[in-house]
Amino acid sequence: MPDFSVIPSIEELRQRVPIRALEHRFGADATVRALRAAAADVRRAIAAGDRSVSTEPAVIARIEAAALEDLDDAFQPSLEPVINATGVIIHTNLGRAPLAASAANRMAAIASGYVSLEYDLARGARGRRDVHAEALLCRLTGAEAAVVVNNNAAATMLMLAALAAGREVIVSRGELVEIGGGFRVPDVMAQSGAVLREVGTTNKTRAADYAAAVTERTALILRVHPSNFRIEGFTERPSLADLVAVGRHGNIPVAEDLGSGYLGAGFGPTRVRHEADPLGNEPTVPATIAAGVDICCFSGDKLLGGPQAGIIVGRAALVERVRTHPLMRALRVDKMTYAALEATLAEYAAGRASTTVPVQRMLTMTADEIRARAAGLASAIGGVAGWRAELLPGASTIGGGSAPGIELPTWLVAIAKEGLTPDALEERLRRQTPPVIARIEHDRVLLDLRTVPCDQDAVLSELLQRL
Numbered sequence: 001m002p003d004f005s006v007i008p009s010i011e012e013l014r015q016r017v018p019i020r021a022l023e024h025r026f027g028a029d030a031t032v033r034a035l036r037a038a039a040a041d042v043r044r045a046i047a048a049g050d051r052s053v054s055t056e057p058a059v060i061a062r063i064e065a066a067a068l069e070d071l072d073d074a075f076q077p078s079l080e081p082v083i084n085a086t087g088v089i090i091h092t093n094l095g096r097a098p099l100a101a102s103a104a105n106r107m108a109a110i111a112s113g114y115v116s117l118e119y120d121l122a123r124g125a126r127g128r129r130d131v132h133a134e135a136l137l138c139r140l141t142g143a144e145a146a147v148v149v150n151n152n153a154a155a156t157m158l159m160l161a162a163l164a165a166g167r168e169v170i171v172s173r174g175e176l177v178e179i180g181g182g183f184r185v186p187d188v189m190a191q192s193g194a195v196l197r198e199v200g201t202t203n204k205t206r207a208a209d210y211a212a213a214v215t216e217r218t219a220l221i222l223r224v225h226p227s228n229f230r231i232e233g234f235t236e237r238p239s240l241a242d243l244v245a246v247g248r249h250g251n252i253p254v255a256e257d258l259g260s261g262y263l264g265a266g267f268g269p270t271r272v273r274h275e276a277d278p279l280g281n282e283p284t285v286p287a288t289i290a291a292g293v294d295i296c297c298f299s300g301d302k303l304l305g306g307p308q309a310g311i312i313v314g315r316a317a318l319v320e321r322v323r324t325h326p327l328m329r330a331l332r333v334d335k336m337t338y339a340a341l342e343a344t345l346a347e348y349a350a351g352r353a354s355t356t357v358p359v360q361r362m363l364t365m366t367a368d369e370i371r372a373r374a375a376g377l378a379s380a381i382g383g384v385a386g387w388r389a390e391l392l393p394g395a396s397t398i399g400g401g402s403a404p405g406i407e408l409p410t411w412l413v414a415i416a417k418e419g420l421t422p423d424a425l426e427e428r429l430r431r432q433t434p435p436v437i438a439r440i441e442h443d444r445v446l447l448d449l450r451t452v453p454c455d456q457d458a459v460l461s462e463l464l465q466r467l
Contacts, residue, residue, distance in 0.1 A: 007059050010036060018064050039063055092400050106339045141263075146311065150308065152259065155312050169218075176196075194219070195217075199213045207243060220252065220253055244291060259299060262304070285313065294318055297311060414445065426440055
């Protein structure tokens with residue numbers, strides 16, 4: 001007969017110090033459920049003749065271990081911090097832009113208490129949330145007004161719904177793009193209620209094509225920045241100045257979806273482009289507004305380096321129509337987004353974004369800086385038995401549907417471990433705490449420190465040696 005007397009009662013187990021620690025960490029109800037499930041497994045093992053649970057100490061150890069594993073799995077957050085060693089700066093799968101320390105600190109301060117989200121402190125009455133971050137956005141872009149929604153797809157749809165529902169929007173055929181997740185400009189336009197009017201061809205569209213398409217039904221001329229692809233060869237696209245001239249002549253507002261929302265490298269209050277700008281051909285928001293575009297939208301979490309957001313800036317009258325549209329409430333952002341966005345914008349306004357905003361820092365980091373760090377990592381890893389590490393020249397990419405085709409020179413650490421294939425090593429890296437996300441090229445596991453903060457170099461080295 002199976003001897004179940006070696007299994008303590010649940011209440012007896014709960015008096016043990018390790019179980020009390022579990023209850024403090026996970027709560028009594030969850031711990032009791034885990035203990036009952038573990039005890040049931042032990043009963044089945046005993047009934048099956050498993051001799052590893054024939055004594056009370058062995059049973060207790062097994063129940064405690066099983067309960068801890070069960071609770072750890074149940075309470076494990078689905079979001080985990082990772083070390084991005086891929087060299088892709090705006091990695092969509094890894095959360096896009098990491099926030100500046102000031103933005104993270106501001107979010108923590110705002111999250112822990114009540115805030116003036118919709119309260120006017122000067123008047124002592126209800127205020128408006130859609131005015132937050134507006135002053136900084138106008139200061140940095142030169143726009144008259146600004147409003148923030150939850151992402152750039154929402155910004156595009158809201159802009160079209162507010163300004164062109166039931167009327168035509170002129171778009172070049174070469175700009176009817178699709179970006180990640182199946183987001184297609186024609187589909188978003190249809191959902192907004194606007195009517196698409198295509199002009200030109202895939203590779204060539206002229207200002208005259210836009211002008212010829214203007215009718216009494218035209219509400220807007222829309223220019224879409226090809227942020228995730230390039231058309232090369234026999235191509236033509238009107239300049240922004242020419243497109244604005246067409247709009248002015250026909251009294252039609254010109255809108256632009258800039259996508260990435262680049263303010264430029266090292267931007268300060270003067271909005272002068274930095275000499276060492278690595279994205280010299282990428283259009284900036286201030287330049288777009290200065291060229292006379294009436295309204296434009298862009299992302300907060302791409303080249304701007306802030307939180308996920310869709311930002312709309314432009315003429316006050318047009319932004320006001322967006323602000324008061326019924327969809328605005330459905331697409332608005334919360335206090336956390338405003339906190340992070342304002343703190344990020346403040347870094348630009350103070351002229352220190354190139355060193356304090358992680359995306360900007362990664363963009364401007366030189367290959368020599370990366371090589372010095374990579375050499376230190378390779379030396380540390382190569383000195384451990386069973387490991388090989390070597391330095392290789394390579395390229396980092398922008399990612400996130402931004403600045404297609406642009407590569408930044410970098411230095412890579414190629415690593416290998418005895419007994420592990422590149423695929424197996426890459427998987428082992430992903431299973432570390434924190435996970436290390438690398439890339440495999442030409443059957444080699446590569447680490448690019450451009451996307452690894454300097455203060456994580458030692459952590460990365462320790463993780464690899466421990467593996």
